[in-house]
Amino acid sequence: MAKNTFLYSLLSLALMLGLGFMVAEPNRLLGEDTPAPWVADPSAKDLVNPVESSKKSISKGEKIFKLRCVVCHGPKGEGNGPGSKALNPKPANLGSERVQAQVDGEIFWKISEGRVPMITWKLIIPEEDRWHLVNFVRTLK
Ligand code: HEC
DSSP: OHHHHHHHHHHHHHHHHHHHHHHHOHHHHTTOOOOOOOOOOGGGGGOOOOSOOOHHHHHHHHHHHHHHTHHHHOTTSSSOOGGGTTOSSOOOOTTSHHHHTSOHHHHHHHHHHOBTTBOOGGGTSOHHHHHHHHHHHGGGO
């Protein structure tokens, strides 16, 4: 009996530690440590934006952005949308120097391919619309 009680306390201790770990470190538990910075495929630099950045293109991009992107990236693309809180890594600040320093092709490539938790937008958003999005993202700097 005494032996059983000892085993039970050991078991509940292990359980408490386990639960504590799950609450404190959910990302580590899921194996989602913050990944390395995201670099576009080198070929992306050669992609030429076929859509001139006009008022019309930017406003098309803005419409899609509001529909598809604001939830994570926020209305100004700062990475603070309502859905951003639980994400790791956090949605990028699209107006930041780091993002804006990339050429259109790299931004287009990242939107197209995605990286967890951002989805592969080329499966949903037509190519021309993704260039409108790039033109809109350029207005966020
Ligand atoms: C589910 C949330 C979510 C949605 C919706 C989302 N994103 Fe993202 N986005 C992210 C996260 C998270 C990252 C950072 C990914 C990383 O660094 O691995 C990211 C990164 C990016 C980047 C790359 C920035 C860089 O250079 O590192 C671009 C560009 C981007 N998003 C644009 C968009 C556009 C445009 C849309 C809408 C079509 C969109 N995102 C919708 C979560 C989201």
